[in-house]
Structure formats: C-alpha cells, structure tokens
Amino acid sequence: MQEDVLNIKNQALAQIMSADSAAELEQIRIDYFGRNGRFTNIIKNIKRVSADERKRIGLIINEAKKSIEELLENQKRNLRESVREWFDPTVPGQKPEIGHLHPITKTINEISRIFGRIGFERARYPEVEWDHFAFEALNMPKNHPARDEWETFFIDVPENSKYGKTVLTPHTSNGQVREMLRVGTPPIRMINIAKCYRRQSDISHAPMFHQFEGLVIDEDISIVNLKGTLDYFAKSFYGEGRTTRLRPYHFQFTEPSFEIDISCGVCKGRGCKVCKSGWLELGGAGMVHPNVLKAGKIDPVKYSGFAFGWGVERVLMMKEEVGIPDVRMIYGTDLRYLSQF
Ligand SMILES: [Zn+2]
Numbered sequence: 513m514q515e516d517v518l519n520i521k522n523q524a525l526a527q528i529m530s531a532d533s534a535a536e537l538e539q540i541r542i543d544y545f546g547r548n549g550r551f552t553n554i555i556k557n558i559k560r561v562s563a564d565e566r567k568r569i570g571l572i573i574n575e576a577k578k579s580i581e582e583l584l585e586n587q588k589r590n591l592r593e594s595v596r597e598w599f600d601p602t603v604p605g606q607k608p609e610i611g612h613l614h615p616i617t618k619t620i621n622e623i624s625r626i627f628g629r630i631g632f633e634r635a636r637y638p639e640v641e642w643d644h645f646a647f648e649a650l651n652m653p654k655n656h657p658a659r660d661e662w663e664t665f666f667i668d669v670p671e672n673s674k675y676g677k678t679v680l681t682p683h684t685s686n687g688q689v690r691e692m693l694r695v696g697t698p699p700i701r702m703i704n705i706a707k708c709y710r711r712q713s714d715i716s717h718a719p720m721f722h723q724f725e726g727l728v729i730d731e732d733i734s735i736v737n738l739k740g741t742l743d744y745f746a747k748s749f750y751g752e753g754r755t756t757r758l759r760p761y762h763f764q765f766t767e768p769s770f771e772i773d774i775s776c777g778v779c780k781g782r783g784c785k786v787c788k789s790g791w792l793e794l795g796g797a798g799m800v801h802p803n804v805l806k807a808g809k810i811d812p813v814k815y816s817g818f819a820f821g822w823g824v825e826r827v828l829m830m831k832e833e834v835g836i837p838d839v840r841m842i843y844g845t846d847l848r849y850l851s852q853f
Contacts, residue, residue, distance in 0.1 A: 513554075513557070513561060513565075513569055514568075514569060514572055516554060517554060517569070517572050517573055517576050518572075518576070520544070520550050520551060520554065520576070521576035521579060521580060524540065524544050524550075524551075524580045525579065525580065525583055527540050528540055528580070528583045528584055528587050529583070529587070531587060532591070533591065534588060534591055534592075537584055537587055537588055537591070540584070541584060544580065545577075551573075551576075551577060551580070554573060555573060558570065558573070611851075612851075612853075614850070615828060615842060615850065615853035616722060616824055616825065616828065616842060618853070619824050619827065619828045620705050620722065620724075620824060622749065623703070623705060623724050623749070623824065623827075624703065624705065626744075626745060626748040626749060627703040627726065627745070628703075629748075630701075630741070630744065631701050632701045632702065632703040632726065632728075633701060633702060633703065634703050634704075634705065635687055635691055635694075635702045635703070635704045636687075636704065636705075636706060637681075637684075637686055637687040637690045637691075637704060637706065638681065638686070639680060639681055639706060639707050639708075639709070640667060640678060640679075640680060640681075641678070641679055641680070641681040641686045642672060642675030642676060642677075642678060642679075643675065643676035643677040643678070643679055644674070644675035644676050645675070645681075645686040645687075645689055645690055646662075646664070646679050646681050646682060646683070646685075646686045647659055647662075648676065648807075649688075649689040649804065649807035649808070650685055650686075650688065650689070650764060650765035650801075650804055650807075651764045651765045651801050651803040651804055651807075652764045652765070654676070656764065658763075658764045662682040662683065662710060663682065663710040663711040663712055664679050664680070664682045664709075664710065664711070665679060665680040665682075665709050665710070665711060666678070666679050667679065667680065680708075680709035681706070681708055681709065682708055682709060682710050683708050683723055683725070683821055684704045684705070684706050684708060684723040684724065684725035684821055685725055685765060685819070685821055687702065687704035687706070687725055687727070688702075688725070688727050688765070688800070688804060688808070688819060689804065689807050689808045691704070691727060691808075692729065692805070692807075692808025692809065692810050693808055693809060696809075698729040698730050698731070698810065698815050698817070699728075699729065699730040700727060700728065700729040700730070700817070701727075701728050702725070702726070702727040702728075703724060703725070703726055704724065704725040704727070705722065705723070705724040705725075705824065706722065706723065706725075707720055707721070707722055708720070708721055708722065708723050713840070715837065715838040715839065715840070716839055717839065718825070718839050718840050718842075718843060720843075721823055721824070721825050721839070722823065722824035722825060723821050723822065723823055723824065724821070724822060724824055725819065725820070725821040726741065726818075726819060726820045726821075727800070727817065727818075727819045728741070728817050728818055728819075729800065729805070729810060729815055729816070729817030730815065730816075730817065731814065731815060731816075732816070733799075733815075733816045733817050733818060734799075734816070735758075735768075735799065735818070737818060738758075738797060738798075738799070738818040738820070739756070739758065741818075741820075742756040742758075742772055742797065742820065743755055743756055746774050746775075749827065749831065750774065750777060750830075750831060751777070753775075753780065754774055754775050754777060755774070755775045755781075756772050756773065756774050756775070756794070757772075757773050757775075757791060758770040758771075758772060758797070759771045759772075759773060761796065761798075763796055763798055764801070765798075765800070765801050765803075765804050765819070766796075766797070766798025766799055766800060766801055766804075766818075766819060767798065767799060767801045767802075768798055768799060769796065769797070769798035770796070770797050770798055771793060771795070771796055771797075772793075772794045772795055772796065772797050772820065772822075773791035773792060773793055773794060774791065774792050774794045774830070775790065775791060775792075776790050776791060776792055792830055794822055794826070794827065794830070795820065795821060795822030795823065795826065796820065796821060796822075797818065797819065797820035797821075798818065798819065798820075799816065799817070799818050799819075800816070800817040800818060800819050805817070825839050825842060828842075
C-alpha cells in the first residue's frame with residue numbers, strides 16, 4: 513500500500529508539472545481528490561490495513577497529499593503570472609479623448625482677463641432679482657414703456673414692499689446699483705458677467721444668454737474714457753487694427769447713450785457683403801444717468817461714470833471664423849459642432 517501511495521503521488525506530481533492551463537489543473541485535482549479520486553480511494557481503503565500499519569501509512573498519505581496540494585497551488589500561480597507576461601508596458605496606450613471648456617466659458621474667461629488687465633474687478637449679482645435693481649433703480653419707474661424692450665420673466669411670488677416684484681434678471685445692468693451700494697465711495701471698476709433671461713427664442717436669441725457689464729465711476733470720467741476702453745477691448749478681443757465707433761442712441765439709465773459698432777474684420781471698415789457699411793453692431797453703452805448714481809447713493813455732482821453691456825454670445829459670434837448660424841446651437845449637445853471651437 514505504501515508503494516501505491518508513492519506511485520500515485522509521483523504520477524500526480526508529473527501531471528501537474530506538465531499541465532498548462534488552470535482547467536487542466538482543476539481536472540487533475542478532481543482525478544485525485546474528487547469523490548471517486550485515486551487518492552480518495554486510497555484513504556477509503558486504509559481501513560483494510562492493520563492498526564499499526566494504519567498509523568504509518570496515514571503519515572505517508574498525509575505527506576503525499578500535502579506535496580500534491582502545494583504543487584497544484586504553485587502551478588496555478590505560475591500560470592497566472594505567465595498570463596501577465598502578455599502585458600507589454602512599452603506598447604503605446606490608447607489616449608482618452610480630451611475635451612475643452614465650452615466656447616462661452618472660454619469667452620467669459622477671456623473677457624475677464626482683458627478687463628482685469630486694466631483694473632476691472634469681476635463681480636457677480638443675483639440672477640433672480642428684485643424689480644428694483646433690474647429696472648426702478650436704473651431710471652425706469654413702474655409702468656415706464658422702456659421696460660417693454662426687456663421681455664422679462666416674472667417669478668410668481670408675493671411682491672416685496674421695498675423692492676417690488678421678483679424677476680429673472682433680463683440684463684447684467686442690475687449689478688450697477690448693487691455695485692455702487694457695495695463699494696460706497698468711488699472709484700468703481702466693475703465687470704459683471706452673468707446669465708440673463710428674456711422671453712425670446714430665434715436664430716439670434718436664446719431665452720437664456722450671457723451679458724457682460726462694465727461700470728466705471730470716478731471723478732472726471734468722460735466719454736473719452738469710454739471710447740478708450742471700448743477701443744482697448746476691440747483690439748484685445750478681436751485683434752490689432754479693429755476699432756469702435758459710437759452712434760447716438762437712447763437708454764433710460766445712461767445719458768448720453770450710444771450704440772457701439774466695431775469695424776468689420778473682413779473689409780477693415782471699407783464695406784463688404786458681411787457688414788455692408790464697414791461696421792458691425794456690438795451693443796449699448798453710455799454715461800451713467802445721474803438718477804442711477806443717486807439710486808446707488810453716489811453724488812452725481814462730484815462723480816461721473818460710464819457703463820456698457822454686451823452679449824457674450826454676440827461678441828463670440830462676431831469673432832468666430834467657424835460661424836454660429838443659430839445661437840441656440842451653442843447650448844445644444846452636438847459635439848461635432850462644439851468641438852470646432
Ligand atoms: Zn466688412
């Protein structure tokens with residue numbers, strides 16, 4: 513019987529050494545240690561030997577079983593490691609696609625940087641705003657017809673006795689008086705960039721859009737300062753050689769008020785198919801109305817200022833060579849379009 517045990521052990525060891533898959537090793541385990549395995553049967557037969565022999569054979573069986581099990585485990589581990597050798601760290605990997613910031617975010621960052629260089633501080637004011645800061649403090653009393661232009665969304669909540677109705681701010685100009693009240697004593701150099709909301713949706717308007725609002729208040733601020741700032745922006749954002757012009761206009765919260773045009777980048781102001789006149793319309797600006805300064809608790813005799821407010825989407829549309837046929841596409845999820853920027 514001792515011989516049988518040693519024979520089986522040697523056969524098992526030999527088979528394990530030549531096995532080259534986990535499945536094969538498992539089959540060997542079953543062949544020897546399964547319910548009807550060769551080793552299992554040996555153990556079953558141990559009853560047949562005498563009691564003295566049984567003890568000795570028992571030790572030999574245990575020793576053999578242990579060797580086989582150890583070798584099985586080792587061999588399993590070796591097979592796993594040889595699979596790992598197939599991993600070649602020198603093969604070039606697959607690079608994950610790297611995205612970029614949304615074109616509007618990039619534009620906002622660039623505008624912030626441009627104005628930051630000449631001392632403007634970025635401010636942020638509420639999108640859900642009181643009527644007071646959105647209109648009343650900007651020289652637009654209740655029921656003033658000028659309010660109609662803003663196509664405002666009203667929030668259905670009770671009116672505030674001091675500040676009136678609640679609106680989704682239709683422009684970043686709501687930040688003007690808030691900034692004056694926050695700073696107290698000029699100088700003020702604010703650039704307020706925020707989301708705005710109006711009841712509008714067509715190829716050049718989206719119900720939610722972004723504006724940036726510049727506000728400068730100090731002693732002796734004149735139209736010359738406004739014009740210089742606008743030209744600086746035109747050059748910095750659109751490139752050397754671009755300039756702006758002021759056209760008289762009317763806003764309630766500035767006096768005098770202007771529409772700002774920028775010289776066409778295609779024809780450099782001579783006139784072409786894109787611009788017709790050589791100029792493209794950028795947005796509004798003007799000298800802060802004395803009533804607005806008063807609403808911000810600033811003395812309009814001592815101080816003066818200018819303000820401008822333009823659409824972020826608009827300045828981007830006028831810059832991008834890829835073209836933005838429909839402003840609403842900017843807020844779509846079509847990466848084929850967005851990845852161009
Ligand atoms: Zn042109």
